[in-house]
Amino acid sequence: MALNKKADRLGTEPIIPLLIKLSAPAVIGMLIQSLYNIIDSIYIGHLSKEALSAISLAFPIQLLLIAISVGTGVGTTSLISRLLGRQEHNRANSVAEHVTFLSVIYGIVVAIIGYFFTEDLIRIFTHDQVLIDLTTQYTRIILMGALALFVPIIGNNILRGEGNTFVPMVTMLIGAILNIILDPLLIFGIGFFPELGIEGAAYATIFARLTSGIFVWIILFSDKNQITLKLKQITFDPQIIIDVYKVGLPAMALQISASTMIAGVNKIVGSYSETAIAVFGIYFRLQSFVFLPIVGLTQGYMPIIGYNYGNNNSERMKKTIKSGAIISCIFTTVGFIIFQFFTKELILLFNKDPQLLEVGTTALKRITLAFPIMGPAIIFSTTFQAIGKGIPSLIHSTFRQILLLFPTMYLLSYLYGLDALWFAIPIAELIAAVIVTIWLVIVLHEVFKKMNEPTVTDKVGKVDKAKAK
Template identity: 40%
Template sequence: MDKKNKLEFMDVKKLIIKMSFPAIISMIVQALYNIIDSIFVARISEKALTALSLAFPIQLTLISIFVGLGVGLNSYISRKLGERNRDVAINTAEHGFFIGILLWLLFAFSSAFVPEMFFKLFTQDQEVIFYAVQYTKIIMIFSFGSIIAEVCMNILRATGDMISSMKIQLLGAITNIILDPILIFGFLFIPELGVKGAAIATALGQIISMFYALILVLGNQKFKLNIKKFHYSKLITIEILKVGIPVTFMQFLGSIMLSGINLILALFSGTAIAVFGVYYKLQSFIFMPVFGLTQGLMPILGFNYGAKKQERVMDTLKYGSIYAGIIMLLGTAIFQIFPRQLLILFNSSSEMERLGVGCLRIISSGFLFAGIVTVLSTYFQALGSAPVSLIVSLARQIIILLPVAYILSLFWGITGVWIAFPIAEITSFIIGLFFTVKVIKKSDKYYETDLLYA
């Protein structure tokens, strides 16, 4: 089989595994280093762990923007390659670097005033605020490593090269894991830096992965970029942003959701915020493999949509949903059976354990629905209809979750907050199915006109 045509001709079941496996491995390692980061910080103090929980919404906001840009690039590049329009695909990739640099300049500037203003909304504890501001400023100032690496990885993914993308993520994650204990607690001539050390380890991991990513992308002879010949195109920018902005907002909803839940939990205790922060790091270990799966699905869906191979698009959606369901069922079993063991990893106090066991068991009951919804969202994004994904995510994380969490907290306390999560997952699953059926019924017309509305 001609390797360059695998997106078009390889058996879909095998192709999904081939395309997704490298991304799944790298995302698991990514989740692992996020967890290890918090495990080490928890050894400093519970306040330091609370600070990282409060800082995570800002960190997630940055990630949301990076991912939105990356998905916009991936979607448009893969569609243009499917249409055999290589020149536009290459110019689109070059636009990714241009937009990425502009975004980094914005983040670096805003790091001077945004963090402290944000954290004072949640707590007046000066120690927690100090740790959170210290960590966040470093992440924002050195975010160029993460955003350029994300651009490079999505260029490679759009061309079907998932192995290189995996190597980039593994390099950054492993570097972070190695540097975390060294910089946090000190080693030999390196002083103990505490929370600042955790931030520096993260930034260095991202910068090292960025350099490696640039070597791979700029040295790729099959998809040859020439930055010197870059010419700006308003049309290409619009096409990137048309998918990227809704995806960014969809990801950004996670930051709003985290902030909203933290505000509700702050009414009870700082320990409740720490527990939710621990849960969110742990659940990433389950969700990250599904995100890796969708990274493999994106170019398959986009390429075959561009090539107008409807049957392969639908097979990819079907088997992608099955694989996501299997991953989520395994994750649910882990959270149901081993909640205490998971919490002990974070040096949990008796109060953290008391709140955390219920948190992990109740929220994980909605994992299966969340996994399938994630695949459905990727389906819409790949076909250039990201606003549909935004609608589903808006319902899932904001419109349903936050009001229900607040209302139930008035009746059942913190337990009511946890119950709101599976309610939101099931509801968004139903909404996602509605839009999926709507798109499938109109698919013949979409493939004839090359337009997709939902």
């Protein structure tokens, strides 16, 4: 059948070239997306330090939206790749159709919440009226345009499930490049464009996402695509939703824990100054340039692991895990070097405020100490998702970003102040990386043991041969 032509290569082509081939488009797309995140913040930082703090406060809410879309998308990618590995092509199509409807429903619900409750949400994070006003202006637009986020992310993950990573790369490139172009035009009112300030950044984001979403869904509905969407013929199957969220809910919770982490850190560092909030916002934008490419790597990594898990090929799984860990470690080690030796230059990109520079230099050097081991930890966590075991990833993320981080940060803050509390982040990352590594080794030992056990057919064949002798 035509449907499994691209999927079959997941079980046959050499691992490293295949991993590079599948993940390179996503890595490039993520790098462009990271570049957009940074440039967007640089433009807003040049408005004012308060505006920079405002988008830092808005970021946890944006991450909640990303949590919904990424959670659904990861569950979709994992399920489709496993179904294709088992040659269940029609059910793979049905999965794509179900999540298409889900993306529309999510977008409508979030838009309603954004219209009525944005300011109430912002007041949870700060009592500063200036920050409340700025953050509300930006966040309301983002929430009301949530459908423009859900549509391209979930559409891209449908394609990744069958091993198509090129179109998702193009989708991200369209969104990111268009956003970079529109940002200064709408923020500062260049040419015939209105000067909209921080709202201009939000409008640029929504328009860029909408454009990229239209592109990916044109591809999905074309006859050139392997997954066939026939929305008029869909028959609702609750088991598909359950199967998507067996992996998707833990992945969603991973993002929610990240949102909770950012909100909590903002609350703790905000007790010192709004500058500290801006610093953490700068760090989070900059670190995306290191870690979003790792996320891109997992987009090629997950289908290979999922397909070969479904196909009982333990050797290809082992080689893929080893390759993914090495490549991710290289990425994060390079990031560590850049953050340690070019700290001041990075902060000066956003704003030249002396206090921002002083606080930021100390913070960035200390936060990034655990970078080299964080890349492989992401790969190991993703491995659980790829084989349909999302709970370990959830526990790893929650333990790392909340249960370890908050008490450690609060204690260091209480005992030694702002400069010391930044150490809490690498401490939590190091402990969590050790735990997820040991856990994965134990789980894979059992998985590979079952894969290598002789089947009933094998046993019967051996008996027959023995009788023949």
